[in-house]
Amino acid sequence: MADNDPGLTLERKRGSGVKLVYDLLRDEILDLKLAPGSAIDEVQLASRFGMSRTPIREALVRLAGEGLIETLPNRSTMVSNIDFLGMPAYFDALVLMYRVTTRLAAQHHRAEDLEIIREHQAEFTAAVEAQDALAMIATNAAFHSAIAAAGRNSYYAAFFDRLLGEGRRMLRLYYQSYEDRLPPRFVDEHEEIIAAIEARDVTAADRFGKAHGEQIVEQIGRLLTRNDRVDIDL
Amino acid sequence: MADNDPGLTLERKRGSGVKLVYDLLRDEILDLKLAPGSAIDEVQLASRFGMSRTPIREALVRLAGEGLIETLPNRSTMVSNIDFLGMPAYFDALVLMYRVTTRLAAQHHRAEDLEIIREHQAEFTAAVEAQDALAMIATNAAFHSAIAAAGRNSYYAAFFDRLLGEGRRMLRLYYQSYEDRLPPRFVDEHEEIIAAIEARDVTAADRFGKAHGEQIVEQIGRLLTRNDRVDIDL
């Protein structure tokens, strides 16, 4: 289990250890390779990465700052649970950010932004066609993150990135249950969004951004209600 | 200078050191007691607080996570500069959050929320009457933070708190230049907001929240343009 990290005990550049651990743990958490609620052991991580506990600890503090792990004082630290009760609030914020970032991108984007966005859309399309759920989720987040960057508002962009990160876990849960059959509808919606941004049509960007967000919300909502409808013998 | 921290070398509860340093440094940064761009020395802080560098470091990592300090690798860490070029983006986000949180508070608040909000408003009024700019800025942020909490959306609340924190520094700059003469107009606007929330009037809450935000933006904008208008001999 620890063998997928070969050669990590070799000498690394000074200061690169924290980023390494942070990035890897973050990905593992967001891709649900580390289950929500599972415990995190510092010494185990230290031996796994071949370094002391200090840089591990710093990475954990950073992750805790993003809310990805929770650390009870003097007790074990664990991967944060997904807050299902807070999902309406989450989706509310997500849709609003979809709208706002897409609007701003339509207003402030430059030519080079569109190229980057199109690259992400191409990767997203490839992931959908390959039925690779993990890649599809990651490239989708990157696509919208690029749109937010084109909107030239770092506050929205940072907040949106955080929401998208949290969303990666829920989406993973969602597609796991659908056995990686991915609806290609997202690809078309993305194209609509790109067209609206390119045309600098703020109204259309807002409308498509909202529709895209609400469509995702609706799909996940459908999944949840379906899961709730278990047969109960009376 | 270090004598306003008496008895800090005495034994503290295990695990309380980080929070102590974090809270104090955060306040000093937000109140501009630590100037933006000024360097932060770990060993100096360690001796000042009578503890090792390790908990200091953890507090600094947390502050860096919030963007309050910047740390260049292998070089000195410093208090983050205020991003004046990003101010339009900041105010855009701030006004939107004013609107959204006030709307949601009008929808979802409970009776006990209003009590808390009114308490903060009382403290804010007292600070304005006492012409205490620092207290006024802090209580104003607490007032709006309480409204966001009443809106029952933790994502908006966290984002809003972050914006308000960053705003404390700009507001401090603003009132410094006006020599602590505080416009009492804010008090009335707060009362309007409270009334709209209590009446559960979403439309009015949105309108007052937006007006409140834009009024602040306008005031700060006036300050900046005034400062820009220096006489230049030709």
Place this chain on the structure above:
DNA sequence: TCCAGAAACGTTGTCGACAAAAAAAATACA
């Protein structure tokens, strides 16, 4: 005098070790 290289200094990143705190296990007692 000016500049290049070397040495000295200060600061950060990392390490191993130890003590406090909680959890788990073991023991005593009814």
Place this chain on the structure above:
DNA sequence: TGTATTTTTTTTGTCGACAACGTTTCTGGA
């Protein structure tokens, strides 16, 4: 057998020390 108390174990929080890196100062040569 069940429960309360003590002991052991595990894990975290903190510490002092050291090495790496950047900066500054010093020195030598043209």
